[in-house]
Amino acid sequence: MNEIVWSDIVVQLITFAILILTIVLIVLAFRETIKRSKQIDNMPIIYIVIDIALILLLWFVLDFIGVNISYVVPNLMEWATKFILPWIVLYWLIRLIKSFEKK
Structure with a gap:
């Protein structure tokens, strides 16, 4: 029983790491776009990161609950x-x- 639980946790951690890496790449792409345009404020990036983090949190909480x-x-x-x-x-x-x- 413990082996199954640990393997599930490892799979969830790997999925979480991949999603975090994706978020980091998206943020870096937005920052590069902002550096080139100079018209956009840095606040939209913060809002995008917060939205992505909330979606990921909701995703993992619902998966953990069993939905x-x-x-x-x-x-x-x-x-x-x-x-x-x-x-x-x-x-x-x-x-x-x-x-x-x-x-």
């Missing part, structure tokens, strides 16, 4: 595209129409 991520995430995406995305599109469409009316 099947491969079932939950696609269902959440389907629900969001059916119910939330049309409202967002409608909001921006109304703003576009109002901006045309002002001109």
Whole structure:
């Protein structure tokens, strides 16, 4: 029993290390882009890193609790595209129409 638990922990740690490496590469790419453009502030990078860290934390917490991520995430995406995305599109469409009316 202990061997199975340790092997699961090792797999989770390897997955976590790969995800951290991916985050680091993304942050380095954003920093390089900012250095080249000089128009963007450093704050968006901090927000991106915080968002990625929160998503990873949620991913590992849900996996640790026993929630099947491969079932939950696609269902959440389907629900969001059916119910939330049309409202967002409608909001921006109304703003576009109002901006045309002002001109």
